[in-house]
Amino acid sequence: MPADLPSIELTENSAAILTRRYLRRGDEGKPIETIDEMFWRVAYHIAKVEESYQQDVIEQARSFYRLMASRCFFPNSPTFTGAGTPLGQLAACFVLPIADDMGRESTGIFQTLRDAALIQQTGGGNGFSFSRLRPSGAMVKSSAGKATGPVGFLRVYDHAFGEVAQGGSRRGANMAVLRVDHPDVEEFVTCKTVEGAISNFNISVGITDAFMRAVQNDEEWELRFPDVLHPAYRNFHGTLEEAEKVGLPLRTYSRVSARELFQKIVQQSHHNGEPGMLFLDAANRQNPVPHLYTLEATNPCGEQWLGPYENCCLGSINLNQHILEDGSPDWEKIRESTITATRFLDDVVDANAYVPAVPQLREAALRARRIGLGIMGLADLMYASGIRYGSPEGQEFAAQVIEFIRYHSMLESIRLAEARGAFPAIQGSIYDPANLTWQPPQPLQPYQNDWGRPEIDWDAVTQGILRHGIRNAAQATIAPTGTIATVAGCEGYGCEPVFALAYIRHVNDNGRDLQLTYASPAFEKALVNAGIDAETRQEIFNQVMQEGTCQHVEKLPEAIRNTFVVSADITAEEHVRMQAAMQAFVDNSLSKTINFPAGATVEEVATAYMLAWELGCKGITVYVTGSREQVVLETHSTAQKKAEPVVEKPADQLQLWSASKKPRPRSLAGFTYTSQTPLGKAFITINENGGSQPFEVFINTAKAGSDTAAVSEAIGRLISYILRLSSPIEPSKRLRDVMIQLTGIGGGRPLGFGPNRVLSLPDGLAQVLKDYLAARDERLSSPQAPAPEQKNGNRHSDEETPITEMPMLKIGDLCPECGQAALVNEEGCRKCYACGHSEC
Template sequence: MNSEVLRAKLARRQDQWIESTEELLDRVSRVLGEVERQYGAGDQQVRRWSARFRALMEENRFWPSGRILNNSGTPQGQLASCFVLPLSDDFGSVFDTLKSAAACHRSGGGTGFDLSPLRERGAPISTAEAGGASGPVSWLRLFDAETTVVAQGGKMRGANLASLSVRHPDIMEFVDTKRDVGQLHTFNISVAIDDAFMRAVESQTQIELVSPVSGRAPGRIAAVDIWRRICENAWRTGDPGVLFVDTMNRSNPLLDHLGPIRTTNPCGEQTLYPYEASNLGSLNLAAFLLPNRSDLDWDLLRDTVGDSVRLLDNAIDASQYPEPRITDMARANRRLGLGVMGYADLLIALGIPYDSEAAMGLIDRLGSVIRDAAWSTSERLAQERGAYPNWPYSGRRTPARNCAITTIAPTGTISMVAGCSSGIEPRFAPVWNKDVIRADGIVYADEDLVGELRRHAGLERDDALRLLRNKPLDELPLPAHVMAPYRYAHEIPAAWHVRTVARWQQYTDNAVSKTVNLPRASGVADVSHAFFEAWRLGCKGLSIYREGSRDRDLLTSHVGSEPEPPRQSKQLAGEL
């Protein structure tokens, strides 16, 4: 556990007082343990569960999200990390959603919006003197301004995602929205794509663009023209990403009752209905490695999954949501976001390359164990507390407490707290700079590789660091078998990034958030291939980022003569 990051990013503050690590863990575990009283627990049981929740964090096995860590036991008390809010084609409704978004951002939550119901640019509107609708893209600027203003006085930088159907008449304008770097800096954008469109791209046929208001088709366009524009802009700036809505809804248990899910939270891991919220938390996979580094303690992992599901379910009851409609939806579905982090660290400890069949086999084992333990816990909670209210419509025979449990989130801050690699991402580079905290960023080093150079090459630490800064990996004085598991983001072929997403998705109820890192020299065709493979392999969405796409990358591996990284650091500081 990195107490420095925990206190810097998530501790409570007042005047000169800053909450200690012990006080923070006590506060969070006490608030979540107290929920047990709502289900008939006495003092002894409340203390027991509070202690178990505290042990998850103290032993670095599981960390709830920053919202839970920061807001538990506070007057605000809002514990959800992410929301989706509706946009309907009505002037007053849009501003109602704007107000809800401000309330979510004020408490540190991120929001997703599907713009598809909004009428296209130039469509008739009722105001007599108006020349026609301004289109969905124009509304993004309003929400971007709101997020910026609220974030200036809030807990963290606001985050949004906007999606638009690939069949909307304004799709080309939407795809170009972030073509110029610096536009809509609080938004990620994604195109909502259906299977029929992908088949039209393959067959090079046209599709109809359909007005969301009239239902008429104002025109036809070659699907490949839209696809090419999506890939060109993703190559240029990293936006847009893609959401495969048919894939999302094939595994949606409430499709027949609530209709299709159309969008996600800002990072794409939580598929959510309008007014639905979700809390997040992640298992530190590296914490389950046996001392001899031969395997994992699978029983401990199963027990940890059980306690983590219970903690996150308690967080739903403990949370004070921004408005009643969100409260009602969150408690009707009781959707959770239990993920993993430290995956790359675990691979290296086991000597498994990230881009290997052995890694795919490890995902199969991890994914099935986590999935089965999570649903077993949800079924036990349903027996104790009752199934989620919408369960009768799910088609699931056995009552469960939650409509969905597992996800793969980016784990920005909590992976720094845990001192592990983020989400299921590979390590970025042997030495890299992260553009956070200071103007010149924070420098990190792969301390495991530094250790290998000290053991096998007899180097002092400073000499090992100097070598990592100035030599390519294939020139390091290390045996091939030692170097084999050290696979970094831009060395891994895009196909293996996508395969990793798809393999984890097989065991994940919600979705998988992971960036496909492409080298600077990659072309538009490489982006197209990655997106197509994601669709073919059953991913629910995908984002890519080509090195150098923006004026200043968040992560850079060319750090030159930056100051020496902290000795204990694999990753030291970051953002939510």
């Protein structure tokens, strides 16, 4: 690395996350490079591509390094972890085709499963359309049997991916899509009703314009599929539309009310956020290469429509680093960053090793040379500019920013085409200079505001394509930015609003867990600029921590209250309109979650879905606060108002249960086990009383004071209470019954493979109890057998432990890494606001 290059400036928390996620490690697990060396590794490896175009590699590497070290642009996580490493896989995710075939075709069900497993091992995610699989129960002519159907094979895929070891530092996700006219669509819609079912997939229904019009008109809707017994079907692997074109007859399996089917989709999404909707016709109207394929599926977070074997080559401009002193956008700096970032991503297409065992991946990538340049920190820029996210003004502002980036990215792609050649599949595409059908994008509403943006001349893009073609068949995508946005120091992830102005953040201080109150720097700066004194600022932050928003803080100036909205302050309609305003200038799609408050109705979700379709969105993901069983979303004040649970006393209690629990001796011996669970390492101690009977159980997990630790202690207390009750059933049998009840409880993030697989914390505890009971049986049957290492047992206090009260805002699900209730649904994935953990 050249010595004269600047070092990157990061906060302590950002540096810790970057070190944990991206730095290369040696055999002992310790980093073997510094943060600056990591950035140079990435810059140099990507710039090496320039050599094949007779360009100066070192000079271009310097340019790439400065772009990233200034935090103006970051590529997606796989580029950080894979560039310059033996793995060399730089793409986040892929779309793989599935044909209605078991083994003859390269796109057959199990051949695709093999390809997907290889991608999962590199840390990549996959999207699939299961729409070409014949319906459940349909005749299989070759075997005279009946078909498993899409949902059955979805379960096969889900189970397989749960067992696949994944490489790198990220967990590969998956997307399953089924068309709304497929005969099995109703089964598909409800396949994730039970929490933990099909846990390795997001699911979305592929929606057509015809269906939405049928919903509007309250018409019947046909669920249909090509006639699988027709002789022409054996060699047919196309879409439903293609079947009609080639004369393959379609069989109608049933007719349903379009509105009732739409309502089922909406009700399920209201229940737990899935399925999402993907608007197939909207996506295909902007398909840049319709001569190659029809778009049927997206990547796992829904922002990237891809053809068979294509991948996401993603990166994001950090708008928080493009703000002038007066808070306005630094348009010239945005232009410069866009040009360099576009070149960087085009080089990634060549530098990527993909997965050598699946050669179709490289072939598809080089054929269209798709890139996806997006943003992060939009909310930061809007805070600085004094613009309310979601307002008509905010919708226009977002549109102007995205249009500016798309415009200059296309100009750079044209310059690259002039120097290096257009993408190979340009002939027949919408960018074909001999038959140009591409049209410059237009805003949904005429612009009313001037934020000093330089003039845009779309005719220059049109003329450039006619002369030189264009290097990349797609240029823009707004992707999830979980980890990279945290490292870059953004308050707003991707194109989302800020989720919270204040919360608890955990910092490791030489092994000690420090709980620090995080306060929005932009919000604090606004308070200072407004002349609010330090004492009043503290009062305001305390109120924000209590209520989760600043909208009811009377001491705030109206201008600050209007600007500093968070996700919960924005209506669902405003969320959708923001998405649509940006979608107008994004040729792929964008990852955004439409958040609803806890009291939202099914009808409100239905309205959002209909509005998203009407405004031209290519997909929509909704999330109703608290809709998942494990979600905790409450302020400190509302938690205090919860009523005590009412326990009804049985009218007739048998005498044998009347005795109180057995007193605890002063000292007990026991056995301590460790178990790796999805929520971290657990230490489980089982103490015994007379007759080698289990007497009490202690479970220690995560950090003291966390929700996970509290839940663990509660489970231990309940088991101990069961063991200490007077009963004719011996304690070891009671513990065995407890073990049976806990076994197999599923969670959202299973851990391990095969017999060592742990589905959840309760499941991990059940496995330990099973091991203890087996060892106990062996000890009692063989008195001479060595006992496991004993440890003096700890003691449950019969009095409640005092809880230190903190002004903490619980903003989501329990995080698997830190155990805090700060894992939120955002950008189509989940991220933790307490420790920075991200599934993106």
